Structure formats: structure tokens, C-alpha cells
Amino acid sequence: MNYVEWLRVRNCLRIAAIILAVLVVLAVILRVSVARYMSTEAWIAHMALNAGSKETHTVLPDGTKRMMLDDPADRTHVIVDDHGYAGRHIVITEPSSREHEEHSHVNVGSIQVSESRHGDLTTTVVDTNGAVPMMYYMAIADLAALVVATILAAPLAREIDGHLEIALTKPISRVRYALGVIGVDVVGILAASFLTIVALYLCQLLFESPRLDFSGINARAVAMGLALPLAWYAMLCAATTWLSRAYGAVQGFAWPVAIFIGILAAIQPNNTVALFVHDVAWVISRLDPLSYVSMAQPALNGSISYADANFAFRMSIEVLLFVVYGALAVWQWQRVEA
Amino acid sequence: MNSITISNLRKTYGPIAAVDGFTIEIPSASVFGLLGPNGAGKTTTFKCMLGLTRPTSGTVLYDGRPLTPATLARIAYVPERNVLYDWMTVENHIEMNRRAFSAFDPARAVELLESFNVDKRRRVRGLSKGMRTAVMVALAFAQNAEVLVLDEPTSGLDPVNQRHVLSLMINEAVRGNAVIFSSHQIGQVERAAEQIAVMDRGRLVLQGLVDDLKGDRKIVEGIFPDVRFTLDGITSDPRVARADRTERIVRLLVTGGAEDIASRLSAAGATGVRVLDLNLEDIFLYAVSPTTSTDIVVKESSL
Numbered sequence: 001m002n003y004v005e006w007l008r009v010r011n012c013l014r015i016a017a018i019i020l021a022v023l024v025v026l027a028v029i030l031r032v033s034v035a036r037y038m039s040t041e042a043w044i045a046h047m048a049l050n051a052g053s054k055e056t057h058t059v060l061p062d063g064t065k066r067m068m069l070d071d072p073a074d075r076t077h078v079i080v081d082d083h084g085y086a087g088r089h090i091v092i093t094e095p096s097s098r099e100h101e102e103h104s105h106v107n108v109g110s111i112q113v114s115e116s117r118h119g120d121l122t123t124t125v126v127d128t129n130g131a132v133p134m135m136y137y138m139a140i141a142d143l144a145a146l147v148v149a150t151i152l153a154a155p156l157a158r159e160i161d162g163h164l165e166i167a168l169t170k171p172i173s174r175v176r177y178a179l180g181v182i183g184v185d186v187v188g189i190l191a192a193s194f195l196t197i198v199a200l201y202l203c204q205l206l207f208e209s210p211r212l213d214f215s216g217i218n219a220r221a222v223a224m225g226l227a228l229p230l231a232w233y234a235m236l237c238a239a240t241t242w243l244s245r246a247y248g249a250v251q252g253f254a255w256p257v258a259i260f261i262g263i264l265a266a267i268q269p270n271n272t273v274a275l276f277v278h279d280v281a282w283v284i285s286r287l288d289p290l291s292y293v294s295m296a297q298p299a300l301n302g303s304i305s306y307a308d309a310n311f312a313f314r315m316s317i318e319v320l321l322f323v324v325y326g327a328l329a330v331w332q333w334q335r336v337e338a
Numbered sequence: 339m340n341s342i343t344i345s346n347l348r349k350t351y352g353p354i355a356a357v358d359g360f361t362i363e364i365p366s367a368s369v370f371g372l373l374g375p376n377g378a379g380k381t382t383t384f385k386c387m388l389g390l391t392r393p394t395s396g397t398v399l400y401d402g403r404p405l406t407p408a409t410l411a412r413i414a415y416v417p418e419r420n421v422l423y424d425w426m427t428v429e430n431h432i433e434m435n436r437r438a439f440s441a442f443d444p445a446r447a448v449e450l451l452e453s454f455n456v457d458k459r460r461r462v463r464g465l466s467k468g469m470r471t472a473v474m475v476a477l478a479f480a481q482n483a484e485v486l487v488l489d490e491p492t493s494g495l496d497p498v499n500q501r502h503v504l505s506l507m508i509n510e511a512v513r514g515n516a517v518i519f520s521s522h523q524i525g526q527v528e529r530a531a532e533q534i535a536v537m538d539r540g541r542l543v544l545q546g547l548v549d550d551l552k553g554d555r556k557i558v559e560g561i562f563p564d565v566r567f568t569l570d571g572i573t574s575d576p577r578v579a580r581a582d583r584t585e586r587i588v589r590l591l592v593t594g595g596a597e598d599i600a601s602r603l604s605a606a607g608a609t610g611v612r613v614l615d616l617n618l619e620d621i622f623l624y625a626v627s628p629t630t631s632t633d634i635v636v637k638e639s640s641l
Contacts, residue, residue: 001436001437002436003430003433003438004426004434007426007430103535161420163421163423164388164390164414164421165417166421166422166423166434167386168389168390169388169389169390169410169413169415170407170410170438170439171407171409171410171411171438171439172407173407173410178406297640319543337385337390337391337392338385338390
């Protein structure tokens with residue numbers, strides 16, 4: 001293990017951990033602030049009920065607190081089964097309106113809402129504390145990992161910038177040294193991702209008992225979420241090693257340039273010049289690991305489907321980019337002279 | 339490690355030859371001083387020795403074998419500039435070396451740092467230039483290396499610590515290790531080194547044991563009554579390595595037979611003729627500065 005790089009990673013992770021700890025503290029403050037609104041009674045108390053409404057509270061044999069609300073005037077019937085920390089199951093029956101759809105099912109985080117129409121009545125079932133798609137966790141964790149990857153992405157350039165006499169007089173080969181440094185950074189990036197997931201889990205834990213969904217697209221999101229920051233890191237590592245005198249600029253401009261090229265590659269041009277710019281940007285964007293991250297696939301009807309048809313290809317490209325960029329960095333490191 | 343052999347070492351940067359056909363042999367159990375003016379190629383030679391830069395041609399052999407990563411475990415290096423990590427503490431540097439070099443002695447490093455009055459808990463960015471040099475020196479001497487390559491190891495140190503570093507170098511030689519160092523302070527080299535090599539513009543211009551170099555060479559100085567005078571063929575004597583003239587004064591660098599040359603100079607009409615001993619600084623200056631604007635070189639030959 002490269003001790004200096006380990007110290008750099010440790011410092012970076014320490015800052016990341018402090019930021020994440022602040023987020024958890026903010027979540028605690030939020031949880032305490034909304035505590036009195038979280039019980040079913042508090043929820044009902046804040047509703048504007050008609051005069052003839054009837055509210056019934058019972059406790060089911062399994063300990064579930066059931067609250068039934070019947071509003072004959074509005075023909076609305078609500079059953080709330082409060083499982084406490086394990087969430088709520090809410091069934092609302094009410095007259096159909098234009099806003100109601102024939103049949104729908106929506107997942108927002110851990111909340112699942114399904115609607116079905118029966119004649120002039122619509123039944124809405126709300127389940128809180130459903131399994132949270134891991135994809136959401138990974139999206140945020142990836143952001144943190146990408147930031148950490150950008151910060152760590154100049155390990156060899158930093159050595160070239162004033163420390164070669166130390167780095168190159170250690171009794172190990174240059175290849176082994178470079179691979180050791182990159183290896184430490186890879187562990188650091190994955191650790192940043194892991195720390196973020198832990199922090200998010202803690203935040204969710206404050207409000208409900210979290211369950212994570214790793215199935216289908218979520219498993220693919222985890223794999224992509226691990227590969228993307230590593231490929232991004234390798235790309236910047238190669239760039240900073242080759243442009244060692246300007247490694248700070250490479251790190252600083254990496255994001256704006258990647259976003260700018262991504263936008264140019266994505267927009268559909270309407271004239272020849274714009275088409276040329278778009279084509280050039282598209283070709284350049286193929287070198288950018290961020291270009292292969294999309295889990296969504298636009299369908300012909302304009303909707304988005306989470307198809308996995310080209311997932312293996314995208315993952316292979318990410319892995320390939322990591323290997324190729326990493327090799328370029330190591331190659332350049334072998335050539336440097338003090 | 340018995341010896342380091344540098345043969346025909348050449349390193350060019352474009353059209354400029356930083357080191358040009360440099361050849362020396364550095365024995366173990368000795369302190370070897372490498373002297374030369376700025377830009378002479380001393381640091382480049384050290385870098386070639388340590389694999390920090392690739393020679394254009396020539397070889398550096400350790401006990402007859404080329405440098406390998408394993409060889410580096412037996413070599414300690416103090417670069418001429420500060421290469422420490424500013425954001426790390428001195429203690430971190432000790433730990434770094436402990437992990438990198440199996441023979442590194444952390445307790446010895448701490449002991450040396452204390453002798454230089456450096457607090458190991460301090461960050462490098464808070465240390466003075468001299469303290470940074472002291473840290474690099476302490477780390478190198480705690481490495482228990484068989485070869486110590488020290489590029490201006492006393493730079494920025496106060497006289498007390500400079501003397502301390504010289505003592506450390508001599509101790510290493512006594513323990514059987516090879517120490518090669520460069521310095522612009524010739525007095526230090528004279529005090530510590532048994533052998534020296536002088537480089538100028540990438541080339542080796544003088545090499546030998548310090549005592550031999552000093553014993554062999556004398557200056558014969560004489561003053562003529564008029565600026566118009568002749569030396570009657572004295573400068574063509576093979577023992578006269580070099581002759582400088584300033585107005586009425588003539589200074590001859592001779593490599594033997596100083597009394598005889600002095601007699602011939604008197605016979606040529608010079609008064610106040612005297613034979614002077616050379617110190618290492620004189621030898622160095624004669625080796626690297628063949629002329630100045632006020633001197634007229636009458637003769638110059640290889641020293």
C-alpha cells in the first residue's frame with residue numbers, strides 16, 4: 001500500500017464523512033421537527049372534516065392501530081392501518097374525479113401508490129415503507145464518489161510535481177508503485193460510495209424501517225454505480241499524468257468540459273455547422289465514461305424504459321475505459337524523469 | 339556494496355550535454371566529494387545514478403550490476419531541493435520511510451531529528467529551509483543504507499548542524515558505507531571527503547585523493563619590476579600546469595619541482611618569489627576557471 005496516497009485518501013474521506021455527518025444531523029433535526037406530524041392522529045387532526053364524519057380507532061390482534069374515517073357526505077371512506085415504524089397501509093375510497101386514472105401504480109422512494117376505478121368510485125391504496133429502489137441510493141452515492149474521484153484523480157501528477165525524488169527512489173518498480181497508488185484511490189472511491197449509502201440509510205432509518213430493492217434495474221445500477229466513478233477516475237488520472245504541469249486545470253475543468261460536450265452531443269442540430277459540432281462532440285463524448293451511464297432507454301412512443309438490452313455493452317465499455325486509461329497513466333509514469 | 343562504477347555517463351537535453359562522458363569509481367567505506375560550479379552536472383549525475391533520469395549513454399553499476407528496484411533499498415538519497423510533502427507531518431515522513439525501506443530505523447530518525455532540534459509532530463509547511471534539509475538528512479541517515487547520495491546536504495543548515503552532518507557522513511564511511519556528496523562549501527568537502535571529483539560543464543576535470551591533490555600542487559608566485567617581461571620558457575616546462583599573469587605578477591601552478599621553478603623565475607628577473615601551498619578551494623578554482631577577465635592565460639594543460 002502506498003502510504004502517502006493512503007494519507008491523501010484518508011483526508012479526502014474524512015472531509016466526505018464530515019459532510020455526510022452534517023447531512024445526517026440535518027435529517028435528525030428534520031425528524032425531530034416533524035415528529036408531531038407523523039402519527040395518524042396528528043394527520044387526521046389536520047384534515048378539514050365534514051360535520052357528519054365518523055372517526056373510529058381500534059387495535060387489531062397483531063397490534064396494528066386501525067383508524068377508520070367515514071364521511072357520508074363526501075362518500076369518502078378511509079382506512080389507515082398504522083404498523084408504527086414498519087409503515088402504514090392506507091386505503092381511500094372516494095368518488096371518481098377527472099384526476100383519477102383508470103388504473104395506475106406509482107412508486108416514489110419507499111411509498112407505493114396504486115389507484116383503481118370501480119364504477120363511479122376510485123380506490124387508492126397507499127403503502128409506506130416499501131422497498132426503496134437501490135438505484136436512488138446509488139445515484140446519490142455516485143455523485144459523492146465522482147466528486148471524490150475527481151479530487152483524487154492526480155496521484156501520479158502530484159508526485160511528478162515536486163516529489164519524484166521520493167517516489168522513484170523507493171525500492172519498488174515504477175509499475176508496481178503506480179498500480180499501488182491507483183489501487184489505494186480505487187478503494188477510497190468505493191469507500192466514499194459506501195459511506196454515502198450508509199449516511200442515506202441512516203437518514204431513512206430516522207423516518208422508517210428501510211428496505212432496499214436490489215432486483216432488476218437496481219442490481220444493474222449498483223454495478224454501473226461502482227464502475228462509473230472508477231472509469232472517470234482513470235480517465236482523469238491518465239489526463240493529469242500526461243498533462244502533469246496542468247493537473248489542477250484538468251481536475252477543475254473536467255466537469256464543465258464533460259457537461260458541455262455532453263450537451264453538444266445530445267442536442268439535435270438544425271443546420272450544417274451545428275451538425276458538424278454535434279458530430280465532433282458526439283465522437284469526443286464516446287471517450288467519456290459519463291456517456292455510458294444512462295440506465296434509461298427512450299422508446300419510440302417517447303416514454304422511457306429501463307431496458308437492459310445494452311447494459312452489458314455499457315458496463316464492458318466502462319470497465320474497458322478504466323483499464324485503458326489506467327494503463328495510459330501507468331505508461332506515462334514509467335516515462336517520467338526527475 | 340563494494341563500489342559504484344560510473345562509466346562514460348552522458349546525459350543530453352536537446353543539444354545541451356548536462357553530463358558528458360563522466361567516469362568515476364566510488365569505493366565503499368569512504369566519503370567522496372563531487373564538486374563543480376552551478377550547472378556542472380552534479381545533480382544530473384546523481385539522478386542518473388538513482389534512475390531518476392535515464393542516461394543518454396553510459397552505465398552506472400553497483401557492484402558490477404545495473405540499478406534495480408532492489409538496489410534502491412540499499413541507497414539513501416538527499417536531493418538538493420525540498421521534496422518533502424508540505425501537508426504531511428515529519429512523523430508521517432518517518433512512517434512513510436519505515437514502510438518503504440525494510441532497514442529504516444524510526445528510533446534513529448527521531449534521535450537525529452532531536453539532534454537537529456526538529457519537532458517530529460510539526461507539518462513540513464511550517465518548517466524553515468534548514469529544518470527541511472535536516473529532516474531529509476535525518477531520514478536518509480536512519481535508513482541504514484550502504485550508499486548515501488547527498489546532494490548539498492548542508493544547504494540552509496547553520497554551522498553547528500553543518501558540522502553535525504559532516505560527522506554523520508564520516509561515521510557512515512567508518513561503518514563501511516559509501517557516501518557521495520556535493521557541496522558548494524569547499525571547506526566542508528575538504529574536511530569530510532577523502533576523495534573528490536570536480537566537474538565542469540558536464541565533464542570530469544579533476545579527480546583524486548584530497549591529500550594527494552593538495553600535496554602535489556604548489557603555486558609559485560613572483561613579481562617583475564616592469565610589465566614587460568619574458569618567462570624564458572618556464573611555461574613550457576611540463577611541471578607547470580598553468581600560468582596566470584596580472585600586470586607585473588605571475589602565478590604558476592606547478593605539479594612538482596616547485597623550488598626549481600621558483601629559482602628559474604628568480605633568474606628571469608622576478609622579485610619576491612615565493613612558493614605557496616594550495617588549499618582545496620584553490621585547486622577547485624584552478625580546475626573550473628581557466629581564466630578571468632583580468633588574467634591572461636599563458637599556458638593551460640590538463641590538471
